[in-house]
Amino acid sequence: xxxxxxxxxxxxxxxxxxxxxxxxxxxxxxRARTGIxxxxxxxxxxxxxxxxxxxxxxxxxxxxxxxVDHVVxxxxxxxxxxxxxxxxxxSALGLSAPAFDLNAACTGFVYGLAVASSLIMARAAESVLLxxxxxxxxxxxxxxxxxxxLLADGAGAVILRxxxxxxxxxxxxxxxxxxxxxxxxxxxxxxxxVVMQGRQVFMSAxxxxxxxxxxxxxxxxxxxxxxxxxxxxxxxxxxxxxxADQLGLPPDxxxxxxxxFGNTSAASIPLAMADGVTANxxxxxxxxxxxxxxxxxxxxxxxxxxxxxxxxxxN
Amino acid sequence: MxxxxxxxxxxxxxxxxxxxxxxxPQSEIDDGLDIDSIxxxxxxxxxxxxxxxxxxxxxxxxxxxxxxxxxxxxxxx
Numbered sequence: 001x002x003x004x005x006x007x008x009x010x011x012x013x014x015x016x017x018x019x020x021x022x023x024x025x026x027x028x029x030x031r032a033r034t035g036i037x038x039x040x041x042x043x044x045x046x047x048x049x050x051x052x053x054x055x056x057x058x059x060x061x062x063x064x065x066x067x068v069d070h071v072v073x074x075x076x077x078x079x080x081x082x083x084x085x086x087x088x089x090x091s092a093l094g095l096s097a098p099a100f101d102l103n104a105a106c107t108g109f110v111y112g113l114a115v116a117s118s119l120i121m122a123r124a125a126e127s128v129l130l131x132x133x134x135x136x137x138x139x140x141x142x143x144x145x146x147x148x149x150l151l152a153d154g155a156g157a158v159i160l161r162x163x164x165x166x167x168x169x170x171x172x173x174x175x176x177x178x179x180x181x182x183x184x185x186x187x188x189x190x191x192x193x194v195v196m197q198g199r200q201v202f203m204s205a206x207x208x209x210x211x212x213x214x215x216x217x218x219x220x221x222x223x224x225x226x227x228x229x230x231x232x233x234x235x236x237x238x239x240x241x242x243x244a245d246q247l248g249l250p251p252d253x254x255x256x257x258x259x260x261f262g263n264t265s266a267a268s269i270p271l272a273m274a275d276g277v278t279a280n281x282x283x284x285x286x287x288x289x290x291x292x293x294x295x296x297x298x299x300x301x302x303x304x305x306x307x308x309x310x311x312x313x314x315n
Numbered sequence: 316m317x318x319x320x321x322x323x324x325x326x327x328x329x330x331x332x333x334x335x336x337x338x339x340p341q342s343e344i345d346d347g348l349d350i351d352s353i354x355x356x357x358x359x360x361x362x363x364x365x366x367x368x369x370x371x372x373x374x375x376x377x378x379x380x381x382x383x384x385x386x387x388x389x390x391x392x
Contacts, residue, residue, distance in 0.1 A: 033353055202356050203372055238353050242360055 002169035002307050003127070004065070004159030006058020007274035007314045008051055009040040009261060016149070023145040030149040035237020039152035039262030041137040049079045051155035052133035053092045055270070058312050059129060059157035060093065068159065069125035071099035072116055074108030074132045074266040076188075076295070077139060089131065097129075104178075105186075106233050106294025108132055108266035109156070113290070113302060114174040116160045131157040132266035141193040150236065151194065152262030156270020168284055169307030172220035175212045176300035186295040205239050205293040209301070210246040213291045216301035227253060228286035229306070231276065233293060234258040234268035243291070255281050257314075265294070277311040284308045319366075319388045323381060326361045330354045340382035348381075362387075 015038050016027040030036060042051065052073055060066060071093075073086040078101055086099035104111040109132035116128035133155035140151040163170055182204065185197040209232060217224055230253050232240050237258050244251045255276040264271055269290060276282040284306055291301040320340060328335035331348040344350045350358065359372045366388055378384045 032351070199352075199356060199372060199376075202353070203359065206356075206360055238357065242357055245357075246360060246364065 001161060001163035001167055001171065002158055002304060002309070003161040004059045004063025005157070005270065005274055005277065005309050005311050006055050006062050007154070007156035007267070007271045008054035008058060009154040009264070009271065009314060010042045010046055010051060011315060012041050012043050013038050014041050019142070019149050022142045023148050025145060033238065034149050035256075035258050036149060036262045037259045040154060042135045042153045046135070047079045048075050048077050048133045048135045049085045049088055049092070051135065051153065051267075052085065052089045052131045052157070055133060055155035055157040055267075056089060056093050056129055056131050059131075059159050061312070062310050063159035063161070065127065065159065066094070068095060068127045068129045069097055070116070070119055070128040071095060071097050072112050072128060072130045073099070073101045074104065074112040074130070075101055075134055076103055076105050076108065076265055077135045095129070104294065104298045105296055106235065106263070106265045106268070107292040107296070107298040107300055108294070109269045110174075110290060110292040110300040110302065111176060111298065112266075113160070113171060114176060114300070117171050120160060120162050127159060127161040129157060129159055131155060132268075132270050134265035134267050136194070136263070136265055139188045139193050144193075146196050146198050147194050150263045152264050154261055154264035154267040154271050156267045156274060158270055167307075168305045170304060172303045173216060174300060174302045175216040175219060177208065177212065178296050178298045180296060182297045183295070186297070202236070202239060204297055205235060206242045206246060208297065208299045209243050209291045209293045212299055212301040213243065213247060213289055216291070216303055217289060220303045222287060222303065224248060226287050227289050229253055229255050229276070229282060229288045230291070231255045231269055231272050231288060232291050234261065234272055235263050235293065271314060274311050274314050277309060278313050282306050320381070320385050322365055323362070323384055323388070326358065326365055327381065329361070330357065338381060340380065340385065342381045344378060344380065344384070
């Protein structure tokens with residue numbers, strides 16, 4: 001169950017005007033198509049690991065703990081090919097624990113929730129620090145109008161601990177999928193930058209997140225109308241609105257912060273969660289749907305009753 | 316045909332700057348109704364939901380007028 005939450009984004013803010021100048025568009029073009037007003041980007045010398053440590057420290061503080069039994073990092077942009085970034089993060093946080101990376105692209109955080117829950121249910125751990133962190137700016141072509149306005153950097157982290165199914169914060173049934181035949185539609189080869197076929201990705205994202213959301217809600221024994229809040233991967237505001245429309249939910253059920261942070265891949269859901277708590281958009285007891293879609297294609301969803309959490313403001 | 320046109324006009328009205336009663340079968344989707352490329356995708360999703368049919372986004376993108384869209388709706392609908 002969810003017992004701690006923290007997020008951190010690099011302070012360097014990049015405006016739409018700055019991005020637009022390199023892609024031959026303007027602020028209005030970017031806002032209309034993405035819902036993004038600005039995004040954060042890491043400065044040279046700041047890596048995914050740096051962001052992850054900052055978010056992890058906040059999650060530990062939020063849970064009021066100084067140790068965990070396992071550390072999992074969901075990322076597409078690890079600090080190096082090998083070793084994984086998670087062991088160095090664990091050391092930097094003073095944690096002596098097994099640690100590994102997981103890559104499911106923008107779905108990484110939802111896959112990570114399933115893996116962390118499974119570690120706890122298998123009694124391999126009583127508590128897990130799960131971090132979603134990415135520095136997508138390191139693999140973004142600043143002259144590509146399809147990706148440059150969207151992709152950004154950030155980190156979010158949660159502490160999961162053993163608990164009872166009826167407690168607030170307990171994660172319900174997961175619905176997870178992949179379809180590898182679409183890999184060419186959204187990918188970055190070694191040493192190269194992200195390329196995306198926008199039309200196909202948009203359609204697949206909406207259709208798969210909608211179906212997965214409905215499946216996760218039903219598997220947990222609820223109806224879509226029971227949902228109080230939807231925290232979707234912050235891919236594009238138009239995708240999030242389309243999902244709400246397909247699910248028959250009013251758009252005000254969506255927890256969003258894409259306007260200020262852009263698409264931060266594996267970090268986007270915990271970043272939106274932290275923002276949602278501090279902006280008074282998430283309240284204890286509310287039924288919350290979490291859903292994500294990313295390269296692979298990968299996608300998945302789960303639900304939980306929101307717990308009482310002390311969360312610091314995202315900087 | 317007329318019923319499908321009415322249902323499509325109702326969908327288009329959500330995104331277009333043109334009022335529903337001013338949408339005609341001859342209205343041009345791009346210039347006349349000011350529907351951009353992402354809105355075309357939203358239109359495909361809305362049409363799928365409204366008509367219970369999986370429309371091909373390539374066909375919806377190829378449509379020039381509202382009449383072209385109406386022609387995509389299967390007869391049984």
